[in-house]
Amino acid sequence: MDFEWDIDKNRKNKKRHGVDFEFASKVFIDPNLLSRIDDRVDYGETREIALAMYLGVILSVVYTWRGDRIRIISARKATKYEQRRYYEGIFG
Known part of the structure; x- marks a missing residue:
């Protein structure tokens, strides 16, 4: 799997959420990854939100x-609610 991101956005994300996109990219190897379409806003593109774990940390990406x-x-650490959804295998 190949990944890309905006360098400045990564820097801002790391400062705001404490999560680097390189680390966040690792969650995509999680066989229990849950993903859904983010349709809250029209972004002009299809966006998805993943809940997945890497090294014991559940992230929302x-x-x-x-x-x-x-x-x-x-990318950020999952909220308690999102963590519960991940463990229950329900996201959507």
Whole structure:
């Protein structure tokens, strides 16, 4: 799987949420990854939100597909509610 992201956005995300996009990209190997379409706003592109775990940390990662690459838009540690949804296998 190939990934891309905006360098400045990554820097801002790390400062705001403490999560680097390189680390966040690792959640996509989680076989229990849950994903849904983010249709709260018309972004002009299809965005998805993933809940997945890497090294014991559950993250919420917003991303989109650019061709065959995943473009990470934002990433943060999952809320308690999102963690519960992840463990229950329910997201949507």
